[in-house]
Amino acid sequence: MAIFEVSVPATTGNLGPGFDCLGAALSLYNRFELAIADRLTITAAGEGAAQVERDETNLVYRAIAKVYQHLDRPIPPVAIHTDTAIPLARGLGSSATAIVGGIVGANLLAGSPLDRLELLNLAIAMEGHPDNVAPALLGGCQLMASNQAGGWEFCDLAWHDDIAIAVAIPNFELSTAKARAVLPKQVSMQDAIFNASHLALLSHGIQTGNPQWLTAGLQDRLHQPYRQDLIIGMPEVQRAAIAAGAYGMVISGAGPTLLSLAPQTKIDAVAMAMQQAWQNLGITAITKCLAIAKDGTTIR
Numbered sequence: 369m370a371i372f373e374v375s376v377p378a379t380t381g382n383l384g385p386g387f388d389c390l391g392a393a394l395s396l397y398n399r400f401e402l403a404i405a406d407r408l409t410i411t412a413a414g415e416g417a418a419q420v421e422r423d424e425t426n427l428v429y430r431a432i433a434k435v436y437q438h439l440d441r442p443i444p445p446v447a448i449h450t451d452t453a454i455p456l457a458r459g460l461g462s463s464a465t466a467i468v469g470g471i472v473g474a475n476l477l478a479g480s481p482l483d484r485l486e487l488l489n490l491a492i493a494m495e496g497h498p499d500n501v502a503p504a505l506l507g508g509c510q511l512m513a514s515n516q517a518g519g520w521e522f523c524d525l526a527w528h529d530d531i532a533i534a535v536a537i538p539n540f541e542l543s544t545a546k547a548r549a550v551l552p553k554q555v556s557m558q559d560a561i562f563n564a565s566h567l568a569l570l571s572h573g574i575q576t577g578n579p580q581w582l583t584a585g586l587q588d589r590l591h592q593p594y595r596q597d598l599i600i601g602m603p604e605v606q607r608a609a610i611a612a613g614a615y616g617m618v619i620s621g622a623g624p625t626l627l628s629l630a631p632q633t634k635i636d637a638v639a640m641a642m643q644q645a646w647q648n649l650g651i652t653a654i655t656k657c658l659a660i661a662k663d664g665t666t667i668r
């Protein structure tokens with residue numbers, strides 16, 4: 369019986385002003401093994417394995433079901449094994465890896481009837497926003513915008529080599545659902561203009577490495593002001609990161625992980641400063657300096 373192995377990178381959604389439309393794939397991976405079986409079997413190993421659902425509510429299984437429903441075929445019994453390196457509910461796209469892993473794996477189990485764009489559209493429909501499933505599948509730093517045909521444009525921003533990335537992952541969880549519940553339904557014209565201009569500036573900063581554009585461009589008024597109260601110590605960690613040489617610090621995805629961009633020469637100091645600032649408040653965080661995962665999802 370064929371076993372398909374799918375590797376899906378972590379992602380950082382939003383990147384400051386790119387709420388729900390800008391995200392990057394990061395060099396930390398979840399691995400999913402899928403095979404046709406006699407009955408539904410789910411096993412998990414690695415980071416957060418104990419929290420992974422073992423029944424039909426499992427997100428990988430729900431993604432597999434979505435593909436078979438789309439194909440109008442009965443859902444076969446499957447064996448799913450997940451080996452996770454990405455902590456759950458921390459803003460590093462663990463749910464996106466489960467959706468993408470399930471959708472890509474189901475397509476393989478079904479004999480690959482769907483192309484990459486069809487898989488991406490199914491993943492976006494499941495997740496509800498494209499900024500983590502698109503980079504998880506395609507890799508790189510992706511800017512997404514809806515088009516007049518009702519689909520999406522995907523623009524792969526060439527990440528400048530001088531821009532390094534550090535994440536500080538605290539020892540508490542924040543579900544994306546909870547972090548979305550605090551957002552307002554409407555925003556002011558000034559805030560809309562603020563984010564439109566800063567997103568445009570940031571996208572040029574990412575591609576050129578221009579320090580001023582990165583520093584100014586990482587600001588946001590659409591989601592971070594509403595979410596920062598859910599992330600204890602965020603202002604302190606931000607101040608420490610900037611004092612250590614970061615261009616800026618933002619919430620990764622819906623949080624609570626915090627992410628800094630800095631010159632390569634300063635990134636270790638920035639990571640240490642973020643960890644120490646949280647430590648000073650009694651919060652344990654692990655830090656990682658990550659690269660952009662250019663390949664996205666890969667199949668073995």
Ligand SMILES: Nc1ncnc2c1ncn2[C@@H]1O[C@H](COP(=O)(O)OP(=O)(O)O)[C@@H](O)[C@H]1O
Pocket residue numbers: 398420421426427428450452455456457458459460461462463464466542543544545621622
């Ligand atoms: N490897 C996995 N297998 C199955 N489900 C997963 C896996 N990783 C994450 N999930 C699901 O995604 C949920 C976390 O999603 P979410 O709150 O959006 O956080 P994140 O920011 O990590 O994506 C988990 O509670 C779990 O239901």
Ligand SMILES: N[C@@H](CCOP(=O)(O)O)C(=O)O
Pocket residue numbers: 379381382387388389458459460461462463464497499500544547548591620621622623
């Ligand atoms: N744009 C979304 C991104 C959620 O990413 P996750 O990694 O926290 O699932 C949001 O900000 O809600």
